[in-house]
Amino acid sequence: MTERAWVLCWRLLILVVLVGAWEWLTGIKAISTTPGLYWIDPFFVSRPSVILRRFAYLASGEVRLSIWAMALSTVQSTLWGFVVGVSTGFAAGLVLGRRDRLARVFEPFIIAFNSLPRIALVPLITMIFGFGLLAKIVLAWTIVFFIVFFNTFQGARGVDADLIHSARFLGASERQVMRTVIVPSALAWTFAALTPSVSFALIGVVVGEFLGGETGGGLGYLIIQSLGTLNAADMMVALLTLGVIGIVMALGIKQVERRLLRWRPEYRTGA
Amino acid sequence: MEAVHDVSFEVADKEFVAIVGPSGCGKSTILNMLGGLVTPSEGAIELDGRPVADVPPNVGYVFQKDTVFPWRTVRRNIALGLEYRGVRGDEQERRVREGVRLAGLEGFEDAFPATLSGGMRQRVALMRTLVVDPEILLMDEPFGALDTHTKLTLHAELLSVWEARHQTVVFVTHDLSEAITLADRIIVMTRRPGRVKLVHDVGIPRPRDVIKLRETEEYAHEYSVIWRVLGEELAEPGGVQGDMRNAAAAHLGSGHPPRPPASRPPLE
Structure with missing residues (x-):
């Protein structure tokens, strides 16, 4: 075997x-x-057999809001929050990682904002952005941004000075150094942040959905609904579906990482 | 901390100069100043009569440390300089292929550096620098981390490239044998803060055979002349010279001179 x-x-x-x-x-x-x-x-x-029955029911066309629609909504919000959070966090990390003075200026603000428990922001975000997709994306963003930012910042800061020098001697402009040295070096660090980022994006979205109501209601909505009706089976359906979504997303990231970081020795075998 | 003090020398066009000296004598600092990475606190560096302010164009620098980009394959590492200069398409491909051939890395074009040996990686670094045809080459102990055999092979390769293109080379090393094998002129440095102790013209005709060279009288002569001066530097009292002397003597002795020079300091 x-x-x-x-x-x-x-x-x-x-x-x-x-x-x-x-x-x-x-x-x-x-x-x-x-x-x-x-x-x-x-x-x-609940019990597995009951959960399975509820799942089949929720997946059928007999319900107004099927489990598929809810899962889709959650996945969609999570992906948006993830993409927006990762791209802004990456960009900010690169810039501040290479600009010492700017980093010093922004440091206390970043630390202060990052120390806020994000869940405390939920009511405010809801007040500003309403109950829809946007609020969930913003919520996921507030978490993902910082995780990716801090890692990329470290990565951009720790770029081997001799690699930058050798690029300069080979004729690289400032931008070419950024593109061919700093971005690839920092990426290894950024990727380390992506798997936790997916989970955190999912947290942000589900918390948003707790408040979100039925419009664009995702799995978080199903959980809160089930609490209201004391329906453990439906709650379990939502939780298990969330688990599956989490696994699939994490695997997807692993694949991208494997491809982009294939130069690293740890990805050489079996890639 | 003063690394070098009152150092002054000139390097002629197409000349191969080696700088030798004990560890920590500021050899690398000199090279970094030549390359515009470090600004001298006093005095000036001039290139063709113009002061060196930033990294000058047409200067290639080979570092002691492995600076091959680990996320690029051999081919794309060698292509770097061409890419930066906007050399694309067929022309880039042709020159990269030539570089790969010169480096003896055919078959490894698509390998990532992590899968190569130290010698192969340093070949990539060297070829990556040479492929853009710099007029001046600054080399900071580029073969310092390699075993003797690989080192000799790379000496031969470097010499054959140099004899074809005649770049101006400043080569920093602590290996006296290496300096004699490669250079036209050797600058011997004192201990920190480094000063120029001796400037010596190497009287060995070219082309040189890196292996046979070591059996010749001329080589032995050059070695003992320089060693006498360098040895003083290692043996002088004061400072940290105690273990440094041993360490440096061990390095310097690694080139297998035909007979032990008379003035070699005793290793206690």
């Missing part, structure tokens, strides 16, 4: 055991004569 297959087998096994235990444990009655009393009450944690 190859290493890969072995790992995959174990993953499957663990998944089956977990799901099986969940299904089994939530089916055991605490006192057999009293109806509805369980060791682990499916009212709170």
Whole structure:
């Protein structure tokens, strides 16, 4: 058996055991004569079989807002927040990383803003941007921007001076140094920030959706709705879907990283 | 901290000059001043009668450290200078191919530096500099990190390129054998703060064979003449010379002179 297959087998096994235990444990009655009393009450944690049924229902055309539409909305907001956050964070990191004086000027502002718990901004952002897509993007941006900014800043700062000198001796202009030395050096650092950035973008979006209401309601809306109706199964459907979205996005980033950083020794094998 | 003091010398067009001296004598500082990376606190550097202010055009610099761009393949590293100068398309491709051939890296064009040996990477760095045809070459212990065999091969390659194109070269090294093998003239520096101790013309005719050269009388003669002066520098009392002497003597002795020079300081 190859290493890969072995790992995959174990993953499957663990998944089956977990799901099986969940299904089994939530089916055991605490006192057999009293109806509805369980060791682990499916009212709170639901059961895989029920979740599957709810998923099928939510995925069918019978509901007004299907799980697909909600997932799409969440993915869309997350991607926008991610893209906007990464690009602005990267640009700001590059500029401040190479301009010492500017960095010194902005330092206290950046630290102050970054120290704010982002969740405290949710009401304000909602007040300004409403309940729609824009508010969610802004919320995701406030988190992603800083993660990417700090990493890129470090990367741009730490560029080997001799690499810059050798580019200059080869005839590079200021812009060419930026494009061929600083950007590629900093990218390695930026990429280290991207996987956490996806998760944080997702956090920002879901928190936004908690408040967002039904218009463009994503999975966060489903979670809040389920809280209102005390429906654990629907909540689990939303959570599991979020998990899948998170995995798919992280894998996507890994692929891009593998391709762009293929010069690094750690990506040489099996790429 | 003063690195060098009152250093003055001239390098003629098409001349190959080597600067040798004990570690920390300011050899690299001199080179950095020549390249416009460091501004001298006193005095001036002139190139063709004009003061050197910034990185001058037509000057190639090969660093001791590995400065091959790790995110570019061999081919694209060698193409860098051409790319910066706007040489594109067929012309770029032709010159890069020529560079790859001269560096003996055929078959490795699409390899990333992380997969190459130190010697191969330094070949890329050298060829990347040569492919844009600089008139002046500044080299800061470019082969310092390589093993003796690779070093000798690269000496031969450098000499054959130089004999074809006759760039003006200033080559910093702490390896006396290397200096004698390559240079027309050797500048010996004192300990820090470095001054010019001796300027010596190497009387070995060209073309030189980097291997056979070492068996000749002339080589032994040149070696002992310079070593006598350099050895004084290493043996003089005061400062940190205790272990530095050993370290430098070990470096300088690595070139296998045919017989131990008489004035070699005892290694205690």
